[in-house]
Amino acid sequence: MSRAEASSRAEASSRAQASARAEETRRANPLWTLGLFRSELLTTFRRWRTLALLGVLAAVPVLVGVAVKIETGDGSTAGGPGGGGPAFISQITNNGLFLVFTALAATLPFFLPMAVGVVAGDALAGEANAGTLRYLLVAPAGRSRLLLTKYATVLAFCLAATLVVAVSALAVGALLFPLGDLTTISGTRIGFGEGLVRALLIALVVAASLTGVAALGLFVSTLTNSGIAAMATTVGLLTTVQILDQIPQLSALHPYFFSHYWLSFADLMREPVHWEGLTRNLGLQALYAAVFGSAAWARFTTKDITA
Amino acid sequence: MGEASATGPDTAGARPDPVDAGDGVVVTRALTKRYRGGQLAVDGLDLTVPAGSVFGFLGPNGSGKTTTIRMLMGLIEPTSGTAHVLGRPMPRSARAVLPRVGALIEGPAPYGFLSGRDNLLRYDAADPTADPRTRRARVAAALDRVGLTAAAGKKAKAYSLGMKQRLGLAAALLRPRRLLVLDEPTNGLDPQGMREIRTLVRELASDGTTVFLSSHLLDEIEQVCTHAAVMARGRLITQGAVADLAAGARGRLVVTTPDTGDAARVLKEQGVADVVVAEDRVTGEVPGRDLAEVNAALVTAGVRVRGLGVERASLEDAFVALTGEGFDVAG
Ligand SMILES: Nc1ncnc2c1ncn2[C@@H]1O[C@H](COP(=O)(O)OP(=O)(O)OP(=O)(O)O)[C@@H](O)[C@H]1O
Ligand SMILES: [Mg+2]
Numbered sequence: 001m002s003r004a005e006a007s008s009r010a011e012a013s014s015r016a017q018a019s020a021r022a023e024e025t026r027r028a029n030p031l032w033t034l035g036l037f038r039s040e041l042l043t044t045f046r047r048w049r050t051l052a053l054l055g056v057l058a059a060v061p062v063l064v065g066v067a068v069k070i071e072t073g074d075g076s077t078a079g080g081p082g083g084g085g086p087a088f089i090s091q092i093t094n095n096g097l098f099l100v101f102t103a104l105a106a107t108l109p110f111f112l113p114m115a116v117g118v119v120a121g122d123a124l125a126g127e128a129n130a131g132t133l134r135y136l137l138v139a140p141a142g143r144s145r146l147l148l149t150k151y152a153t154v155l156a157f158c159l160a161a162t163l164v165v166a167v168s169a170l171a172v173g174a175l176l177f178p179l180g181d182l183t184t185i186s187g188t189r190i191g192f193g194e195g196l197v198r199a200l201l202i203a204l205v206v207a208a209s210l211t212g213v214a215a216l217g218l219f220v221s222t223l224t225n226s227g228i229a230a231m232a233t234t235v236g237l238l239t240t241v242q243i244l245d246q247i248p249q250l251s252a253l254h255p256y257f258f259s260h261y262w263l264s265f266a267d268l269m270r271e272p273v274h275w276e277g278l279t280r281n282l283g284l285q286a287l288y289a290a291v292f293g294s295a296a297w298a299r300f301t302t303k304d305i306t307a
Numbered sequence: 308m309g310e311a312s313a314t315g316p317d318t319a320g321a322r323p324d325p326v327d328a329g330d331g332v333v334v335t336r337a338l339t340k341r342y343r344g345g346q347l348a349v350d351g352l353d354l355t356v357p358a359g360s361v362f363g364f365l366g367p368n369g370s371g372k373t374t375t376i377r378m379l380m381g382l383i384e385p386t387s388g389t390a391h392v393l394g395r396p397m398p399r400s401a402r403a404v405l406p407r408v409g410a411l412i413e414g415p416a417p418y419g420f421l422s423g424r425d426n427l428l429r430y431d432a433a434d435p436t437a438d439p440r441t442r443r444a445r446v447a448a449a450l451d452r453v454g455l456t457a458a459a460g461k462k463a464k465a466y467s468l469g470m471k472q473r474l475g476l477a478a479a480l481l482r483p484r485r486l487l488v489l490d491e492p493t494n495g496l497d498p499q500g501m502r503e504i505r506t507l508v509r510e511l512a513s514d515g516t517t518v519f520l521s522s523h524l525l526d527e528i529e530q531v532c533t534h535a536a537v538m539a540r541g542r543l544i545t546q547g548a549v550a551d552l553a554a555g556a557r558g559r560l561v562v563t564t565p566d567t568g569d570a571a572r573v574l575k576e577q578g579v580a581d582v583v584v585a586e587d588r589v590t591g592e593v594p595g596r597d598l599a600e601v602n603a604a605l606v607t608a609g610v611r612v613r614g615l616g617v618e619r620a621s622l623e624d625a626f627v628a629l630t631g632e633g634f635d636v637a638g
Contacts, residue, residue, distance in 0.1 A: 035439050039432035047420060131416030135478060138380045138412070139433035140405035146433075304383040306342075 036141055040153045044119065050157070053115040054164050060111060061103035061169035068092050068099075069176045095182045096173025097192070100199045101269065103169035104162070104206050108262050109242060112161055112206070113213045117234035119157045120217025123150040124300065126227030128307040143301045147218070151293065154214040162207040166199065188271040198268055205265045209281055212258035212288030213238060219296040225307040255280075258288050331356040332486050332517040333379060338388035340374050348374040350541040351388070356519055356534070361512045363528030363549065364521040366538030372521040373413050375538075376490050379519075380410055393485060406436040409484040411492055415475030419464030423455055423474050426463055430478045437482060449477040454503065468495035476504070480511075487511060488519045493527060505531050560598070562589045562605065563614040570610045577601050593617055 044050055091098040124147075127133035136146060173179070182195045190198070217234040224230050238259075244250055245257045254260050261284060264277030333356035340349040349371040356362045366372050377383045378390050381398030390397045392404050417426045427446040431437050437445075450459045453473040458466065463474060472495050479487055489508075493501045508518050508531050522528055528535050529549065536546035545552060560579060564570045570589045571582050579591035579601070594601065602615050 029435065029438075032437065032439055033435040035432040035437075036435070039429045043418065043421070043429060130418070131414070132418060134377075134380075134382055134412055135410075135416055135430055135475075136433045137382060137401075138405055138408070138410045139430050140381075140402055141433040142402050142435070145435070302384070304343075306377070306383060 033145065036145065036149050037152055040149050041156060044153050044157065045160075049122075050119065053118060054161060057107060057111060057115060057161055057164050058168040060107050061099055061165060061172050064103055064106060065092070065099050065169070065172035065176050091183070092173065092177060094178070095195075096175075096177035096179050097170070097182055097195050097199060099173035099177070100166050100169040101202065101266070103165050104202060104265070105263065107165050108206055108209065108265075109259070110238075112158075112165070113210055113238050113259070114235050115161050116154065116158055116210045116213050117217045117238050118231045120154045120214045121221050121230035121232075121234040122227040123154060123218055124221040125224050125230035126221075128225040128305070129227045131307060133307065134305055137305060144297065147222075147297055147300050150221075151214065151218055151296075154218060155211060158210040158214055159204075159207040162203050162210070166203040170199070184271045185266065185269050186271040190271070202265050202268050205268065205278065205281075208285060209262050209265070210285075212285040212292075215289040215292035215296070216258070219292040219299070222296045222299040222303065256284075258284060260284070331360075332358050332393060333362075333519060334391045335375075335379075336389050338375070338378060338390050339386045340371075340378060340383065341386045342374075348541055349378070352538075352541075352543050354536055354543065354546065356517060358517055359512070359515060360534040361508060361518045361520065361532045363532035363535035364519060364538065365523070365525065365528050365535055366521075367523055370538040371541040372538060373490055374541075376410075376412055376488055376519075376521060379488065380405070380408070380412065382412075402435075406434055406482070407485045408488060409479030409481070409486075410488040410490075411472075411475045411479050412488070412490045414491075414494060415471040417463035417466070417471055417474050419462065421463060422460050423463055423466065423470075423477075424450065424459040426474060427478055427481060431481050434482075445481055446477075449480045452480055452507070453477045469497060469500050472496055473500070476507070483514075484516055486517045486519065490521045491523070492520065493522070493524070501527070558593060558617050559590045560593045560601075561614070561616055561618050562610075562612060563587055564589065564605075564610055564612050566610045569608060570605060570612075573605050573608045573610060574601070577604050587613075590618075 092102060124133065127136065137143065141149075179192060181189050181191055183189055213234070216237065217230070220233045220237070221230045224233075241257050241259055245254055245259055261277050261281035264274075264281050267274035267277050333354060335352050335354040338349060338352040338354070339347075341347050352371075352375060354375070364372055364375070374383070378385050379392055379397060381401035381404075384398060392400075393407060395404050397404065417423070418429065421429065424446060427449060428442060431442050431446060432439070447456070447459075450456050453476050455470065455473050455477060458470060463471065466474065472492065476489075476492060479489070487508075492508075493504050496504060505527075508520065512518055512533075520528070520532065532549050534547065535549050535552055537544040537552075560574075562570050562574065565587060567584045567587060567589050571584050574582050574589060574591055577594060577600075578596065579594045582589060582591040598615065598617070602612065605612050605615070
């Protein structure tokens with residue numbers, strides 16, 4: 001390398017210093033910081049896997065609605081008053097709106113949390129697996145910011161998944177059955193409009209019921225570099241908890257299982273509404289979110305990213 | 308060649324500098340990484356990358372190049388020692404430093420289901436200091452710079468390895484950077500692609516960007532780098548200006564002649580040390596005096612000189628001389 005070249009390099013480097021000083025103003029703009037959340041939403045909802053999960057969830061109310069329609073085609077009512085079917089199923093033939101409650105009751109124990117477990121489990125482990133995590137971090141996304149964004153996106157998915165079930169159920173219900181005033185569990189009558197509001201509230205409560213699983217899945221996702229392993233672990237944990245929740249000998253532990261109060265959402269269909277189960281459920285979800293959210297943060301902010 | 312390295316990036320900087328003056332864009336002190344498996348990947352590394360240099364980071368497979376780069380980028384925590392990038396400690400200052408650093412680490416990693424353009428939009432959105440109003444324009448410019456404009460709308464999973472590598476480079480070039488860290492950037496590229504990368508690196512360097520380039524290809528380093536460091540088994544063997552490193556392996560005076568015996572005697576008389584005769588070549592250390600005088604002396608002594616010159620040592624010779632071994636993978 002010649003001396004002339006060397007001095008031109010030196011000049012170049014002093015130019016770099018000048019531009020660097022101009023760049024000192026490179027500050028994170030609080031509004032721009034949301035760009036990652038927007039990008040994360042777009043990326044998540046453009047994955048075929050996400051769309052497939054939402055598709056399955058949308059199909060459940062269709063299946064339930066068609067089954068009920070076929071079974072009652074001869075004029076009899078589905079399930080007796082003491083029938084063993086999912087909640088509200090016997091009422092669907094009178095009012096299509098009940099399909100919303102039935103579909104949520106049918107998907108909340110497994111389909112919905114499984115879908116959330118898949119998305120949450122894959123959130124960080126999948127990025128690590130693909131190697132994209134290191135590029136997000138050198139962008140730099142910031143570890144806490146990325147984790148928060150991931151959790152916010154999983155929560156958005158919880159809401160989207162629940163709404164997909166509810167809207168699909170409402171559409172199928174309206175198509176196959178009559179709509180109108182409805183009778184609450186307590187026996188009082190409420191108008192269709194109020195019924196719709198209750199349905200929306202129930203959907204929101206169901207979505208909130210999934211925040212604990214979401215935090216658990218995200219924590220598992222920080223433990224491994226394999227998206228598949230994280231998804232499988234989360235779904236496995238979910239199934240295990242559901243089974244343990246059925247074993248009477250473990251009844252002392254039951255109140256701490258994240259799924260224990262899930263079906264309390266039906267209390268929103270009482271007149272007046274019973275809040276106890278609902279608040280216990282939301283409190284438990286908040287506890288899970290706090291515990292596993294902190295664990296995920298502790299792990300992810302100190303982890304060596306070697307993938 | 309030392310001039311460029313004399314001015315650190317922050318010596319005239321506005322903000323207080325936690326490291327000694329006269330330092331470089333990248334400074335590590337006793338930087339060490341032992342992986343959890345017990346593998347000592349980087350061992351007491353003292354590296355100084357001068358501002359404005361194209362710095363070649365050279366070493367055989369498994370010598371700890373990528374591990375060092377991961378520590379510089381704050382992806383992994385050093386076991387001990389310190390690393391400063393742009394004058395700030397890593398990984399602590401990652402969020403302040405990294406917006407001004409572009410990096411390609413251990414191969415590209417695009418989202419396969421997104422187009423090349425959408426990949427860049429996402430990586431740019433991850434940077435909270437990047438202006439979303441100029442995002443599309445900057446992405447288009449980066450794609451253009453690496454020659455991917457035509458394939459920008461294609462899903463990245465349909466890219467060839469070389470195209471993915473270019474996409475990774477484009478991500479590193481989304482904004483003007485003070486430092487580019489490129490881990491084996493020509494991996495998977497065709498010869499044309501390699502030439503383009505070299506041209507790109509020279510261009511960036513002439514704009515004042517410091518380029519830190521890891522490679523196990525010696526001639527690649529020799530062609531583009533102003534400075535280099537050589538790693539082997541996690542240890543730094545040497546670092547300095549490329550010209551000095553090659554000279555460190557001592558270029559040799561070579562006289563081609565049928566009269567080797569006489570030539571060797573005359574050369575010794577002329578003060579040439581370490582004279583070796585091999586077939587019709589007499590070689591020795593380059594003397595301090597004018598080679599024309601040496602030549603005149605040979606001719607005066609009746610030595611029939613077919614050729615006389617200095618054979619410059621290559622970096623490969625330097626490497627072999629420094630490590631005392633071939634360019635092999637360490638266990
Ligand atoms: N995640 C890891 N866990 C344990 N050991 C590792 C890990 N990554 C790398 N190593 C070990 O650390 C050493 C240095 O690896 P590194 O990837 O830094 O080498 P490199 O110089 O980049 O090699 P290459 O030229 O092949 O890219 C190797 O011996 C490797 O086996
Ligand atoms: Mg490597």
